[in-house]
Amino acid sequence: MRYFMEPESTAIIGISRRSGPGSYNLMENMLHYGYQGRIFPINPQANEILGVKAYTNIRKVGLKIDLAIISLPRELVVKSVQECAEAGVKAVIVVGQGFADADVRGKILQHELIAIAKENGLRILGPNTLGVVNNFNNFTTSFMPLTREKSPVGLICQSGVFFVGAAVFSGQIGKGIDIGNACDIGFYEALKYFGDDPDIKIIAIHVEGLEHARPFLSLAGPIAREKPIVVFKTGQSEAGAKAAASHSGAMAGDYQIYRTALKQAGLLFLDEDGQMGDAVKTLLRQPPMKGNRIAVITVTGAGGIMATDALERYGLELASLSEKTISALADLSPEWMPLGNPLDLWPAVMKHGLRDIYTAILREVLADHNVDGALCISIAPKLPDFDFLDVSEQLNKIMDKKTEKPVVGWLYGPNVKEISEKFDKGNRITIYQTIEKAAWSLALLRERQQFLEKEDK
Amino acid sequence: MRYFMEPESTAIIGISRRSGPGSYNLMENMLHYGYQGRIFPINPQANEILGVKAYTNIRKVGLKIDLAIISLPRELVVKSVQECAEAGVKAVIVVGQGFADADVRGKILQHELIAIAKENGLRILGPNTLGVVNNFNNFTTSFMPLTREKSPVGLICQSGVFFVGAAVFSGQIGKGIDIGNACDIGFYEALKYFGDDPDIKIIAIHVEGLEHARPFLSLAGPIAREKPIVVFKTGQSEAGAKAAASHSGAMAGDYQIYRTALKQAGLLFLDEDGQMGDAVKTLLRQPPMKGNRIAVITVTGAGGIMATDALERYGLELASLSEKTISALADLSPEWMPLGNPLDLWPAVMKHGLRDIYTAILREVLADHNVDGALCISIAPKLPDFDFLDVSEQLNKIMDKKTEKPVVGWLYGPNVKEISEKFDKGNRITIYQTIEKAAWSLALLRERQQFLEKEDK
Numbered sequence: 001m002r003y004f005m006e007p008e009s010t011a012i013i014g015i016s017r018r019s020g021p022g023s024y025n026l027m028e029n030m031l032h033y034g035y036q037g038r039i040f041p042i043n044p045q046a047n048e049i050l051g052v053k054a055y056t057n058i059r060k061v062g063l064k065i066d067l068a069i070i071s072l073p074r075e076l077v078v079k080s081v082q083e084c085a086e087a088g089v090k091a092v093i094v095v096g097q098g099f100a101d102a103d104v105r106g107k108i109l110q111h112e113l114i115a116i117a118k119e120n121g122l123r124i125l126g127p128n129t130l131g132v133v134n135n136f137n138n139f140t141t142s143f144m145p146l147t148r149e150k151s152p153v154g155l156i157c158q159s160g161v162f163f164v165g166a167a168v169f170s171g172q173i174g175k176g177i178d179i180g181n182a183c184d185i186g187f188y189e190a191l192k193y194f195g196d197d198p199d200i201k202i203i204a205i206h207v208e209g210l211e212h213a214r215p216f217l218s219l220a221g222p223i224a225r226e227k228p229i230v231v232f233k234t235g236q237s238e239a240g241a242k243a244a245a246s247h248s249g250a251m252a253g254d255y256q257i258y259r260t261a262l263k264q265a266g267l268l269f270l271d272e273d274g275q276m277g278d279a280v281k282t283l284l285r286q287p288p289m290k291g292n293r294i295a296v297i298t299v300t301g302a303g304g305i306m307a308t309d310a311l312e313r314y315g316l317e318l319a320s321l322s323e324k325t326i327s328a329l330a331d332l333s334p335e336w337m338p339l340g341n342p343l344d345l346w347p348a349v350m351k352h353g354l355r356d357i358y359t360a361i362l363r364e365v366l367a368d369h370n371v372d373g374a375l376c377i378s379i380a381p382k383l384p385d386f387d388f389l390d391v392s393e394q395l396n397k398i399m400d401k402k403t404e405k406p407v408v409g410w411l412y413g414p415n416v417k418e419i420s421e422k423f424d425k426g427n428r429i430t431i432y433q434t435i436e437k438a439a440w441s442l443a444l445l446r447e448r449q450q451f452l453e454k455e456d457k
Numbered sequence: 458m459r460y461f462m463e464p465e466s467t468a469i470i471g472i473s474r475r476s477g478p479g480s481y482n483l484m485e486n487m488l489h490y491g492y493q494g495r496i497f498p499i500n501p502q503a504n505e506i507l508g509v510k511a512y513t514n515i516r517k518v519g520l521k522i523d524l525a526i527i528s529l530p531r532e533l534v535v536k537s538v539q540e541c542a543e544a545g546v547k548a549v550i551v552v553g554q555g556f557a558d559a560d561v562r563g564k565i566l567q568h569e570l571i572a573i574a575k576e577n578g579l580r581i582l583g584p585n586t587l588g589v590v591n592n593f594n595n596f597t598t599s600f601m602p603l604t605r606e607k608s609p610v611g612l613i614c615q616s617g618v619f620f621v622g623a624a625v626f627s628g629q630i631g632k633g634i635d636i637g638n639a640c641d642i643g644f645y646e647a648l649k650y651f652g653d654d655p656d657i658k659i660i661a662i663h664v665e666g667l668e669h670a671r672p673f674l675s676l677a678g679p680i681a682r683e684k685p686i687v688v689f690k691t692g693q694s695e696a697g698a699k700a701a702a703s704h705s706g707a708m709a710g711d712y713q714i715y716r717t718a719l720k721q722a723g724l725l726f727l728d729e730d731g732q733m734g735d736a737v738k739t740l741l742r743q744p745p746m747k748g749n750r751i752a753v754i755t756v757t758g759a760g761g762i763m764a765t766d767a768l769e770r771y772g773l774e775l776a777s778l779s780e781k782t783i784s785a786l787a788d789l790s791p792e793w794m795p796l797g798n799p800l801d802l803w804p805a806v807m808k809h810g811l812r813d814i815y816t817a818i819l820r821e822v823l824a825d826h827n828v829d830g831a832l833c834i835s836i837a838p839k840l841p842d843f844d845f846l847d848v849s850e851q852l853n854k855i856m857d858k859k860t861e862k863p864v865v866g867w868l869y870g871p872n873v874k875e876i877s878e879k880f881d882k883g884n885r886i887t888i889y890q891t892i893e894k895a896a897w898s899l900a901l902l903r904e905r906q907q908f909l910e911k912e913d914k
Contacts, residue, residue: 021842024807074793097804101758102793145839147871159759164836165869208762234762237769246795247758273763274891301558301704302616305665305691306730312694336531336559338703347554350481379621382602385478412622414604434731 001185001193003091004125005134005175007066009038011058011089013080014071017046026071026095026143027052033148034138040065058087067091069131069141074098077127078112085120092117093141094127100181100249101128107249110183117184128248129180130160136174136199150174152201153280154194156187158208158248170204171277181249188216195223202283203229204276205267209250210258217265224266228283228448232270233258266451268444275440278432282441285430286406288449289442291372293319295365296342297358298377299349303410303435304342307375310439316446318342319371325364332357354379358391359398366403373406373442376429380411380419392419396426406445408438458642458650460548461582462591462632464523466495467598468515468546470537471528474503483528483552483600484509490605491595497522515544524548526588526598531555534584535569542577549574550598551583557638557706558585564706567640574641585705586637587617593631593656607631610737611651613644614663615705627661628734638706645673652680659740660686661733662724666707667715674722681723685740685905689727690715723908725901732897735889739898742887743863745906746899748829750776752822753799754815755834756806760867761799763892764832770893771900775799776828782821789814811836815848816855823860830863830899833886837868837876849876853883863887863902865895 012027019025027041027050040063041049044056055061058068058080068089070080074096084092099110110127117124125131131141135148144164155162155176166173175197177190187210194200203223210216220229235244235252244252263269268283270276294316298304308318318341326339332348333339343365348357358378365374381389399407407429411419420431432438469484476482484498484507497520498506501513512518515525515537525546527537531553541549556567567584574581582588588598592605601621612619612633623630632654634647644667651657660680667673677686692701692709701709720726725740727733751773755761765775775798783796789805790796800822805814815835822831838846856864864886868876877888889895 022810022845098791098793102795106793145843145871157759159757161757161759161869164871167871168869168873206759208759234759234766236766239769239775240762240765243758243762243765243799246797247762247801272767272891272893274893300616300618301700302614302618302663302665302691305697305700305704308697308700309691309693310729312696318696334555336555336563338559340703342700344704353479386602388479412618412625414602414621414624416625434729436729436731 001177001189003066003123004093004132004177004185005193006137006139007037007091009040009063009065009067010035011040011042011061011065011068012071013042013058013068015041015043015049017043017049019050024143026069026141029143029145030140032145033140036138058083058089061087065089067093069093069095071095071143074106074109078109078116081113081116081122081124085116085122089122091123091125093125093129093131095129095131095143097128099127100183101247110181110249114183124184125177126180127183129178130163131178133163133173133176147172152199152284153204154197154200154202155204156190156194157206158182158250159206162206169273169276170280173204174199182211186211188212188219191216191219191223195219195227201227202280203227204280205229205231207231207233208235208244208248209252211251213261217261220267221265225452228268230268230270230276230279230283231262232273232276233262236271268447278437278441279444282408282430282444283448285427286408286441286445287404288452289373289406289445290404290449292316292446293370293372294442295319295321295368295371295374296377297345297361297365297374298342299345299354299379300377300412301344301346303377303412304344306435307377307439308342310436311375311442314439314443316439316442319368322368322370325368328364329361354389355391355394359394362395362398366398366405371405373445374408375438375442376407376409377435378409378411380413380416382415383418390419390422392422392426395429396423399426399428406442408432408441410435410438458634458646460523460580461550461589461634461642462650463594463596464494464548466497466520466522466524467492468497468499468518468522468525469528470499470515470525472498472500472506474500474506476507481600483526483598486600486602487597490597493595515540515546518544522546524550526550526552528552528600531563531566535566535573538570538573538579538581542573542579546579548580548582550586550588551581552586552588552600554585556584557640558704567638567706571640581641582634583637584640586635587620588635590620590630590633604629609656609658609741610661611654611657611659612661613647613651615639615665615707616663619663626730626733627737630661631656639668643668645669645676648673648676648680652676652684658684659737660684661737662686662688664688664690665692665701665705666709668708670718674718677724678722682909685725687725687727687733687736687740688719689730689733690719693728725904735894735898736901739887739901740905742884743865743898743902744861745909746830746863746902747861747906749773749903750827750829751899752776752778752782752825752828752831753834754818754822754831755799755801756803756811756836757834757869758801758803760834760869760892761801764834764896765799767893767896768832768899771896773896773899773903776825779825779827782825785821786818811846812848812851816851819852819855823855823862828862830902831865832895832899833864833866834892835866835868837870837873839872840875847876847879849879849883852886853880856883856885863899865889865898867892867895
C-alpha cells in the first residue's frame with residue numbers, strides 16, 4: 001500500500017492536454033493538492049503537460065516509477081498495465097469504469113488485469129476508483145477536488161462519493177482508499193495498512209461486497225481493539241444488492257449475515273447514510289461507556305422526556321441518581337419541584353441563573369457513582385445579549401478535568417451553529433443535531449466498551 | 458382563541474421593573490416584537506414600566522382587557538385569576554410552573570383555576586406555558602426572544618422548547634400555541650383555531666398527553682383533509698411517560714395505541730425529534746404522491762444503492778422505467794453501461810457534461826407513466842470554478858412546469874449549504890441532509906395521498 005499512499009514518483013497515463021475547470025485533469029488536481037514527488041505525464045501526442053516533460057509511452061521513462069495512474073477507455077487498459085509491468089512500475093490505479101461493474105466483456109478485461117498483476121508482482125487498485133487521498137502528505141489521485149484535513153480517520157470505500165462527500169459522510173477524512181471493483185487490492189490490505197498506520201486512530205469502511213470475509217474478520221478483530229472500526233454496508237435490500245452488482249461488481253450477500261458477523265468481530269455496524277459522521281465524531285471525542293446508566297440534564301422538561309424516550313430505544317436507561325446529586329438540585333429548586341432524572345433545571349434557573357446551576361449539577365453527575373454517562377440539553381442563545389444563557393465555556397471548563405464518562409449534548413434556540421462550535425473547541429462535550437442522535441451515540445460508546453470487555457476476558 | 462392570538466389590549470400581571478438581558482421581562486419582549494395593542498402593566502409598586510402607565514391592580518384599569526398574562530408565584534395565581542374575572546378579562550395566560558406538573562398542592566391550585574374559569578366564562582391557557590406567538594401580527598407572550606417568520610405553519614405544543622427551538626424542530630412557525638398543562642384550553646380548541654385560520658396551511662403538534670382523544674380525533678380527521686397535520690408524541694417509553702407526568706402533568710398513555718389511532722384519523726405520526734422539520738418542509742413544498750414507484754437519478758452509483766436500500770425500508774419501490782426513459786440514457790452512455798433504475802448518469806457525464814444530461818433525464822422521468830416520484834442525487838461543487846457541476850438552476854427550470862410528482866434530492870460535496878439554498882429558491886425540489894431522510898419524506902407524501910384517497914371514497 002505504501003506505493004499507493006506515498007509514491008516517490010508517479011506516472012499519469014491517459015493524461016489530457018486540456019486543463020482547468022471541466023477538464024477533470026488529475027495531474028492538475030495532484031499538483032494543486034501539493035504532491036511533492038516526481039510526475040511523469042504519459043501522452044503519445046505531447047512533449048510537455050502543465051510544464052512537465054511528457055513521454056509518449058511509460059516504457060520510455062527509464063526511471064524508477066512507484067505508481068502509475070491509468071485513465072484510458074477500457075479497451076486500452078490491459079495493454080497499458082502490461083507496459084507498466086515492463087517499465088517496472090510497482091503499483092497501478094485503474095480509474096475507468098466498464099469492467100466487472102459492466103458487461104461480460106468488462107468482466108473478461110478485469111480478469112486479464114488480475115492475471116498481469118499476479119504474473120508481474122504488480123499491484124492494482126480499482127478499476128472504477130478515484131484512487132487514494134492522503135492529507136498527511138498532500139497526495140491524491142482524485143480528478144475531483146477534495147477538501148482536506150489531517151484528521152486521524154482512515155476511510156476505505158467502494159465509491160468516490162465518500163471522497164468528494166467526505167464532509168457529508170464522515171466529517172472529514174485524513175486518508176482514504178477507494179478500492180472500487182477491488183480486483184486486486186481489497187478490504188484486507190487497506191484495513192491492514194490503516195491498522196499499522198500511526199496517523200490513523202479510527203477506521204471508517206463503506207462495503208458493497210466483501211468477497212473474502214473470513215480473513216478480513218480475523219484481521220479486523222485485533223485492529224478494532226486499538227482503533228474503532230465503523231462499517232456502513234450498502235446493498236442491504238434485494239434491489240440494492242442488484243444495484244451493487246452493476247456498480248462495483250460486488251456480490252452484496254445477505255445483509256443480516258453481514259450485520260451479525262461484523263458486529264461479532266467487534267466492528268461498529270451502521271445502517272443509514274447519516275450515521276457515519278456521527279459515529280466518527282463520537283469515537284474521536286468520547287471515551288467508551290462503562291455502563292448503561294445515563295443522567296439527563298436539561299433546561300426543558302419536554303426535551304428531557306424526548307431524551308428518555310430515545311435512550312430507551314437504544315437500550316440505555318435513566319440512572320437512579322445518588323441522594324447527593326438530587327439534593328444539590330433540590331437546594332436550588334422551588335419546594336414543589338418533583339426531582340429525579342431527567343434533572344430539569346429550569347425552575348431553579350429562573351431564580352439562580354443558568355450557568356452556576358448547570359456547572360454545579362454537571363459536576364455532581366460526573367462524580368455520581370450511579371452514572372455512566374450524561375446527556376445535556378441546553379439553549380443556544382443569540383450572543384452577546386443573551387450570553388448568560390450560553391453554558392459552553394463553563395461546561396467545557398468542568399470537563400477539562402479528566403473524566404472517564406462520555407458527555408453528549410443537544411442545543412436548541414436561535415444560535416445553534418455558533419454555540420455548537422464553542423462546545424467543539426472544548427472538544428469534551430459532543431453536540432448532535434437531534435436528541436435522537438445524542439442518545440444513539442451514547443449507545444455506540446456502550447457497544448464499544450462491551451466489545452473491549454469481551455476481548456479482555 | 459382570538460383573545461389569545463389577537464388581543465386588542467393586554468394586561469401583564471407580575472411584571473418586573475427590571476428590564477434588559479437576564480430580566481426575562483415579557484413586556485419588553487412584547488414591545489420589541491412589535492405588539493400594536495394597548496398594554497396595561499400591573500405592579501403594586503410601580504407608576505409606570507418601560508414608559509407605560511402601570512396599575513397597582515387589574516381591577517383598577519377600568520377599560521376593556523382582552524388578555525391578561527400572569528407571571529406570579531403559584532400561591533398568588535388563584536387570587537389573581539379571580540381579580541381578572543372581576544375586571545372582565547376574556548382570556549388569561551398562566552405562565553408559571555408548580556401546578557399539575559408538580560405536587561398535590563399544585564394539583565389543587567390548578568383545579569381552583571379551572572373552577573374560576575368555568576364560573577366566570579373566562580378562558581385559561583396554561584399553567585406552565587410560554588403562551589402564544591403570532592408572527593402575522595407581531596404578537597407574542599413569550600419572555601424568551603423568538604425568531605419570526607410568516608410561515609403558514611401552526612404549532613400546538615406542550616413546551617416552550619418548540620417556540621424557542623422552532624428553527625431546530627419545525628423549520629420555523631408562523632403561529633404557535635403552547636397549551637402547557639392544558640387545564641382549560643387544550644388540543645381541541647387550538648386545533649380548531651388553526652383549522653379555521655386561512656394563514657395556516659400545515660399544523661404541527663407536540664403531544665405529551667391527550668386527555669380527550671375522541672373529540673380531538675373527530676375534529677382532526679376533516680381538518681387533515683385540507684391541511685396536513687403532523688404529530689410528535691413524546692413520553693413514548695415507560696420512563697418517558699413518567700417524566701411527562703412531572704412535566705406537563707399529562708397522562709402519556711400507551712404509545713402504540715396513540716400511534717394507531719392518530720394514524721387512522723389521517724394524522725402523520727412522527728417518532729423522533731428530528732423528523733418534524735423534515736415533515737413540515739416536505740408537506741409545504743411537495744405534492745402527495747400517487748403511487749410508490751420511484752425513479753432514482755444519481756451521479757454516484759454508490760448513492761443510488763443507498764437510495765434503493767432506504768426506499769425499500771420505507772415501503773417504496775424502484776419504478777420499472779419505460780423504454781423511452783431508459784433509451785434516453787442509453788443514447789448518452791458508453792455501450793457497456795448496465796442501464797436501469799437507479800439511473801446512474803456518471804459514465805455519460807464524463808463524456809457529455811452534467812447539466813444537459815441531468816435535465817434530459819429528469820424530464821424523461823417526469824413524463825414516464827411508470828414513475829410516481831423521483832429521488833435525485835447530485836453534487837454540490839465549489840462555485841464559481843466548478844459551476845458546470847451545479848445543476849440547481851437547470852433542474853429548477855424544468856420543475857417550473859406544473860408537475861404532480863414529488864421530487865426530492867440529496868447533495869454531496871464541498872458546498873452543500875450554498876447549492877441547497879439555490880434549490881430552495883426554486884422551491885420545487887426539496888433537498889435533505891441524508892438519502893435516508895429524502896426517502897422517508899417520499900414515504901410521508903405517499904401516506905398523505907393514501908389518506909386523501911381513503912377519504913374520497
